Amino acid sequence: MRVLLVGINYAPDLIGVAKYNAELCESLVADGHEVRVITAPPYYPAWKIPSAFKSSYFRSRDIHGVRVTRTPIYVPGHPSGVRRLVHHASFALTSAAPVLFEALSWRPDVMIAVAPSLMSAALVSFVARRVGARSWLHVQDFEVDAAFDLGLLRNPSLRKWMLRVEAAILRSFDNVSTISQAMIERLRIKGLRPDKTAEVRNWIDTTAICPGSRMTKYRQALKLGEDDIIALYSGTMSNKQGLELVIEAAIGLEKSHPHIHFILAGEGPHKMRLEQLAAGHRNVHFLGLQPNDSFNQLMATADFHLIPQKAEAADLVLPSKLGAIFASARPVIAMAEEGTGLAAEVTNAGLVIPPGDSSALELAICQLSEAPALRAHYGEEGRKRALDRWDRRTIVRRWSDAMTGQGNATGPTNVGLTAAASEIGLPVEDAVRSP
Structure with missing residues (x-):
């Protein structure tokens, strides 16, 4: 099967959508499919293009068996709402010619667009119809809802x-x-029929991320001992995370609970502001993005993990970091409204508290820090969920089977993509043209 994926994010970016786009494509190649990608240069979460990639536009390069073509884009240093629109529009414009060329000359069987960026997706479905390919849109983020609900854009019209x-x-x-x-x-x-939609979870390699000792090189580097409690946030530091709530909680607990420490690991446009808010407080520690070979140690360093969230972001995204947290057998404190997808995922594997409430976050941190047995119980339940719901090999295999019409009708439907092609509106005899 020939698969053409169009998405603004791809490796070597380490986090976010780029990670899943790359792992999907490499897994499809490992299953014997031909895969090509049209993407932008790496820029996320630092919002800066490395100089080494500025001379490689429109040149195809083989990366782990995937033919990758990169196109130039506008990357704002400070991504406001309007600048993000221009950012996505630039990719839609520069990717158009490579998409047309690959579709007409290579004739893929399936064309996948990944949102973000939704702007570039419109051309993918149009071209797919013209060349007889199956068109597939995978939504990682509801960009329009997020932009307005989080205040990045405000005009009602x-x-x-x-x-x-x-x-x-x-x-x-x-x-x-x-x-x-x-x-x-x-x-x-938004008007889509049930037979056109499918759940495809972001996954985790449950063999690479697994339970480990708390006493890692990170505790040694920060001079933290076995009696110190660590609350960890790992990921992007941008507006929608509400990470200032973590800083507020850390400051509130500094004197009364000096053994509780907070680690914020990652990059993003709000990192400098967060560092300024935490300046002078010795219980807050910042790290950069950690390499893959150290990530399991980072996750194991924590006694529990934090997923802060603004109320406006509820169900616009399901944080992909949740799979890694569960796989590491550590509990999580998540900010989410009752009834949201995130709350349902975390219940009985961690604590769910109201979004935007730093006082509730302080109380939850104190509760878990004083209850090692509860932490262990939540951690065990999280590990079970990671194996049941987030395993990379299972999810990617089902996605591949659905695209090729090889799913079986008896497979489970609550893990990753529906096991049977027919259950998501892909009749087996009509799922994908033969290569």
Whole structure:
């Protein structure tokens, strides 16, 4: 099978959508498929293009068996709402010619667009119809909802227009998948039929991320001992995470609970501001993005993990870091409204508290820090969920089977993509043209 994926994020970026795009493509290659990718240069989460990639535009390069073509884009140093629109528009513009060339000359069987960026997805579905390919949109993030709900864009008329455009793009694809059941429900609210939608979770390699000793090189480097409690946030540091709430909780607990320490590991446009807020407080530690070969140690360093979240972001995304947290057999404190997808995932494997409430975060941190047996119980349950719901090999295999029409009708439907092609609107005899 020939697969052409179009998405703004790809390796060597280490986190976010790039990681899953690359792992999906490499897994499809390992299963014997031919895969090509049209993407942008790496820039995330630092929002800066490395100089080594500025001379490689429109040149195809083989990366782990995947033919990757990169196109130039505008990358804002400070990504405001309008600048993000221009950023995504630039990729839609520069990727158009390579998409047309690959589709017409190579004739893929399946064309996959990944949102973000939704702007570039419109061309993918249009071209797929012209060349007889199956079109597939995978939604990692509801960009329009997030931009307005988080205050990055505010014009009500612009929102109505963008939602109409989004709905038209969604309906133009043969199949649309997203990463949680709550996001599936949002797709249906936006007008998609159930037989066109599917859940494809972001996954984790449960052999690479596994339970480990708390006494890691990170504790040694920070001079933290066995009696110190560590609350860890690992990931992007941007507006929607609400990480200032973690800083507020750390400051509130510094004197009364000096043995509780906070590690924030990652990069992003808000990191400098967070460092300024935490300046002078010895219980807050910042790290950069950690390499893959150290990531399991980083996850094991924590006694529990933190997923702060603004209320406005509920069910716009399901944080992909949750799979790694569960796989590491550590509990999590998540900010989420009851009834949201994130709350459902975390219940009984951690604590769920109201979003935006730093006082509730302080109380939850104190509760877990004083209850090692509860931490162990939540950690064991999380590990079970990682194996059941987030395993990379299982999810990617089901996605591959659905695209090729090889799914079986008796497979489970609550883990990753529906096991049977027919269950997501892909009749076995009509799922994908033969290569």
